[in-house]
Amino acid sequence: MITAGTDTTAITIEWAMAELIKNPRVQQKAQEELDRVIGFERVMTDSDFSNLPYLQYVAKEGLRLHPPTPLMLPHRANANVKIGGYDIPKGSNVHVNVWAIARDPKV
Numbered sequence: 844m845i846t847a848g849t850d851t852t853a854i855t856i857e858w859a860m861a862e863l864i865k866n867p868r869v870q871q872k873a874q875e876e877l878d879r880v881i882g883f884e885r886v887m888t889d890s891d892f893s894n895l896p897y898l899q900y901v902a903k904e905g906l907r908l909h910p911p912t913p914l915m916l917p918h919r920a921n922a923n924v925k926i927g928g929y930d931i932p933k934g935s936n937v938h939v940n941v942w943a944i945a946r947d948p949k950v
Contacts, residue, residue, distance in 0.1 A: 851911040859905030873901050913942035 863870040876897045881887050892899065917936045924931045931937060944950055 855906065855909055855911045858909035859902070862905055862908060863901070869901060873898050907945045910941045910945060913940065915939040915941055 863873070876895055877887070880894050881891060915938070917938050920931045920933055920935045920937060923933050926937075
């Protein structure tokens with residue numbers, strides 16, 4: 844379990860870094876915000892994050908593009924339901940594809 848928890852975190856950070864490398868304008872803007880808010884004389888702390896809105900957007904976008912768990916845990920329908928035009932019989936397992944939802948331009 845420890846490996847699974849750290850591995851998903853490491854892979855998510857790795858993907859976020861890859862996105863920043865592909866988007867130098869975004870990387871530069873995030874760096875400018877860090878330099879302005881944190882400066883060069885100290886290390887960022889958890890409490891600083893709320894004062895870094897652009898960095899928050901970058902982090903959320905990284906999670907949107909590369910979610911640590913692309914499929915949510917399965918859910919079981921406890922009644923007959925219709926979802927998105929599909930009939931889901933009671934007792935069916937339903938998997939939510941977070942990766943696909945996050946990349947759907949209609950959402």
